[in-house]
Amino acid sequence: MAHPPKINMNELLKKAQELQKSLEDSKEKLKAETATASVGGNMVTATVDGEKNVKEIKIDPELIKDGDVEVIQDLIVSAINSANAEIEKKITDKMNSMAMPSLDNIPGLSGLFGK
Secondary structure, eight states: OOOOOOOOHHHHHHHHHHHHHHHHHHHHHHHHOEEEEEETTTTEEEEEETTOOEEEEEEOHHHHHHOOHHHHHHHHHHHHHHHHHHHHHHHHHHHHHSOOOOOTTSTTTTTTTOO
């Protein structure tokens, strides 16, 4: 009866630490990302960061002159929601493009995950 391949725990631990560091670095980079969206013919613009915190709201002075508070409020909500959708797309795209370290060079794990 064949024995299962031996797993090098030191190598596995090292790869796990590399993966954790890589994910932490990526998370920090994504926090620094921003997304901006404009609505109402550029009357309201919102900028959010990678944690979806609102960083800036710009309102065209012409919109204020009209004085329709409900329209202004709706445009602000819309701009924030649009900026959040944009940052979510950026984060998803970046996460999908990040290369994960390979486990193939660790004895006993090669091919374990269907590769």
